[in-house]
Amino acid sequence: MKYSIFSLARNARSYHERWPLAWRSPAPRPRYDAVIVGGGGHGLASAYYLAREHGIANVAVLEKGYIGGGNTGRNTTIVRSNYHLDPNAHFYELSLKLWEKLAQDLNFNVMYSARGVLNLVHSPADLDAAMRRGNAMRLNGIDAKFLTRNEIARSIPNLDCGADARFPILGGLLQPRGGTVRHDAVAWGYARAADARGVDIIQQCAVTGIRIESGAIAGVKTTQGFIATNKLALAVAGHSSHLAAMAGLKLPIESHVLQAMVSEPVKPVLDTVVTSGAVHFYISQSDKGELVMGGDLDFYNSYAQRGNLPIIEHVVSACLALFPSFGRLKLMRTWGGIMDMTMDGSPIIAKLPVKGLYMTGGWCYGGFKATPASGFCLAHTIARDEPHPLNAAFTLERFAEGRTIDEKGAGPYAWAH
Amino acid sequence: MLLIPCPWCGPRSQIEFTYGGDATVRRPALDAPEDEWARYVYVRDNPMGPHDEWWTHSSGCRQWCVVRRDTRTHEILGSAEPSRAPGQA
Numbered sequence: 074m075k076y077s078i079f080s081l082a083r084n085a086r087s088y089h090e091r092w093p094l095a096w097r098s099p100a101p102r103p104r105y106d107a108v109i110v111g112g113g114g115h116g117l118a119s120a121y122y123l124a125r126e127h128g129i130a131n132v133a134v135l136e137k138g139y140i141g142g143g144n145t146g147r148n149t150t151i152v153r154s155n156y157h158l159d160p161n162a163h164f165y166e167l168s169l170k171l172w173e174k175l176a177q178d179l180n181f182n183v184m185y186s187a188r189g190v191l192n193l194v195h196s197p198a199d200l201d202a203a204m205r206r207g208n209a210m211r212l213n214g215i216d217a218k219f220l221t222r223n224e225i226a227r228s229i230p231n232l233d234c235g236a237d238a239r240f241p242i243l244g245g246l247l248q249p250r251g252g253t254v255r256h257d258a259v260a261w262g263y264a265r266a267a268d269a270r271g272v273d274i275i276q277q278c279a280v281t282g283i284r285i286e287s288g289a290i291a292g293v294k295t296t297q298g299f300i301a302t303n304k305l306a307l308a309v310a311g312h313s314s315h316l317a318a319m320a321g322l323k324l325p326i327e328s329h330v331l332q333a334m335v336s337e338p339v340k341p342v343l344d345t346v347v348t349s350g351a352v353h354f355y356i357s358q359s360d361k362g363e364l365v366m367g368g369d370l371d372f373y374n375s376y377a378q379r380g381n382l383p384i385i386e387h388v389v390s391a392c393l394a395l396f397p398s399f400g401r402l403k404l405m406r407t408w409g410g411i412m413d414m415t416m417d418g419s420p421i422i423a424k425l426p427v428k429g430l431y432m433t434g435g436w437c438y439g440g441f442k443a444t445p446a447s448g449f450c451l452a453h454t455i456a457r458d459e460p461h462p463l464n465a466a467f468t469l470e471r472f473a474e475g476r477t478i479d480e481k482g483a484g485p486y487a488w489a490h
Numbered sequence: 491m492l493l494i495p496c497p498w499c500g501p502r503s504q505i506e507f508t509y510g511g512d513a514t515v516r517r518p519a520l521d522a523p524e525d526e527w528a529r530y531v532y533v534r535d536n537p538m539g540p541h542d543e544w545w546t547h548s549s550g551c552r553q554w555c556v557v558r559r560d561t562r563t564h565e566i567l568g569s570a571e572p573s574r575a576p577g578q579a
């Protein structure tokens with residue numbers, strides 16, 4: 074059923090009790106043309122674009138829990154493409170362009186809000202880096218605008234822009250088209266649209282092994298039995314090492330926990346996304362009114378989906394230094410998600426060294442905003458057995474070849490990116 | 491909060507420590523082939539379960555130690571000074 078004002082009116086007459094399910098829950102078939110492991114945004118988007126762009130609809134998406142119950146439901150919903158290096162800039166700009174049209178594309182309101190993403194500048198070195206990155210973005214055709222301290226003080230009145238602030242603000246780099254997207258809606262929208270094109274979404278189905286015959290993928294063992302396929306894609310960021318190990322591969326990835334937190338909901342007080350690299354802090358206000366905040370990793374390997382108090386204290390103290398008026402708010406909820414931290418801070422969307430095996434992963438802090446482009450590029454890679462030009466640089470081999478894409482210049486320390 | 495048992499100072503809060511990563515990787519011989527060096531620099535086991543890892547007591551005695559910690563639960567299973575840690579020279 075197409076969602077529209079008419080379907081809404083029709084269903085209002087039956088007290089909204091007769092809406093059809095948004096997607097089926099079929100039992101797995103014995104064989105698929107392609108199987109995607111991971112029913113988060115990336116896996117569902119990959120299945121959707123496989124069906125839409127490449128006509129491959131005999132596809133299963135296997136999810137060990139429920140749709141969108143992993144990192145898709147744990148991120149802080151920010152989308153942007155304010156990158157310096159060319160491969161990142163072009164890839165994330167495709168993603169942002171797909172975000173802008175996604176609600177119409179999927180016939181599902183994903184609540185894209187182009188409220189702007191502002192990176193604060195606190196020092197002359199910050200200023201040089203922001204100018205350099207802003208110019209690089211504009212050369213790549215991406216919107217970037219430098220705001221002075223006075224312009225920021227006018228547009229974000231509760232941000233402490235005073236000369237005696239704990240972290241004085243010299244200005245900021247704004248990407249006006251950046252903003253937020255409702256994360257759950259992304260999973261639900263892609264799931265519904267993929268299902269409508271014939272993709273089987275199989276929940277409560279964990280992969281327990283990968284069958285390889287003469288160097289090529291033959292299928293996956295799951296908690297719902299063996300499923301045969303010659304094309305298997307991993308979209309399980311956070312657990313990529315774990316799944317790749319089932320195919321005998323080791324990755325340049327460590328899993329780390331990243332925390333986020335929300336305040337109690339209040340009326341609108343902040344209409345843009347504010348980040349500070351120097352203070353390791355970012356904040357936005359959700360449509361429900363909660364202030365959504367985050368900062369650094371906990372800085373130790375983890376699969377625990379929960380972090381510890383020192384980072385929460387750091388994030389909250391950074392928040393209060395920048396926004397003193399938020400000191401009266403209560404923190405309502407904190408949680409953690411597991412990140413695939415790669416050795417250069419950039420993702421891996423590529424063919425793996427087993428015939429018929431593909432992955433999208435290594436998303437570090439930034440997987441959510443990449444969801445549409447990751448799915449688009451992975452679908453292309455699966456269908457054609459070769460990368461799309463926009464993910465051609467994100468190979469597994471780039472590390473050994475010395476072609477790392479190190480946006481921050483932090484070197485081979487997974488937790489430093 | 492992690493309570494890390496420093497072999498010299500006893501159990502101390504995690505905020506006194508700095509993480510140093512996987513303690514099982516070994517520097518190859520200088521004339522080792524390039525792919526061995528690439529594995530050393532970039533590739534990690536990233537285990538789901540017990541993990542031997544470097545920590546330095548940076549706000550304490552400033553010594554390095556090897557801690558074995560379960561990455562699924564954050565439970566600390568033990569620690570040792572480098573010369574006595576399993577697998578360390």
